[in-house]
Amino acid sequence: MATALEKLFGPARLAGLTLRNRVIKTATFEGMCPSGVPGDELIRHHAEMARGGVALTTVAYCGVSPDGLTFPDQMWMHDGIFPQLQRLTAAVHAEGGAVSAQLAHCGFFSAQGG
Numbered sequence: 123m124a125t126a127l128e129k130l131f132g133p134a135r136l137a138g139l140t141l142r143n144r145v146i147k148t149a150t151f152e153g154m155c156p157s158g159v160p161g162d163e164l165i166r167h168h169a170e171m172a173r174g175g176v177a178l179t180t181v182a183y184c185g186v187s188p189d190g191l192t193f194p195d196q197m198w199m200h201d202g203i204f205p206q207l208q209r210l211t212a213a214v215h216a217e218g219g220a221v222s223a224q225l226a227h228c229g230f231f232s233a234q235g236g
Contacts, residue, residue, distance in 0.1 A: 129144070130143060130144050130145070131143045131144075131145075132144075134177070136178070139220060141177035141178055141220060142177045142218055142219075143175065143177045144177065145175060145176050145177050145178075146176070146177060146178045146179075146180070147168075147171050147176045147178070147179040147180055148180055149180040149181075149182035149183070149224035150182055151182055151183045151193075151196070152164055152167060152181075152182065153193070153195055153196075154167060154195075155195050155196060155197040156195055157194075157195070158185075158188070158191070158194075158195070158196065158197055158198050158203075159197070159202070159203050159206060160181075160197055160203055160206040160207060160209075160210055161206075164181070164210065165206070165209055165210045165213050166213075168181060168210055168213065168214050168219075168221065169210075169213035169214055169216070169217050171214075171219065172213075172214045172215075172217035172218060172219025173217040176219055177219060177220065178219065178220045178221070178222055179214060179219055179220075179221055179222070180221075180222045180223065180224055181197070181210065181221060181222070181223045181224065182223070182224035182226075183196045183197065183224060183226055184196075184197050184198065184199050184223045184224055184225050184226065185197065185198035185199065185225075185226060185227060185228075186198070186199060186225055186226065186227050187227060188200075190226070190227030190228055190229070191228065192228045192231055199223075199225065
């Protein structure tokens with residue numbers, strides 16, 4: 123039987139995806155999306171997470187519409203940011219990690235109208 127550390131740092135499967143270990147960086151608002159666009163600082167941040175051994179890093183807060191944001195520098199998903207998201211994904215993959223995203227809408231607490 124594997125020890126707890128062997129299990130933690132050994133490969134794991136998650137919904138058909140093989141991760142190099144069970145270390146996951148959960149969603150935390152990074153504030154690194156000037157005007158809602160993922161910036162170089164965000165890309166470096168998540169690449170560094172993967173370089174440090176995190177198997178899956180979660181990009182947050184990704185609004186599903188521009189009216190669902192609570193702060194001006196939160197990302198919202200639209201075709202115009204796909205090149206930056208592709209750069210982020212490539213940078214994390216180059217370090218051996220995988221990427222997920224927290225999709226959200228803040229509802230009544232929107233900076234646009236709440």
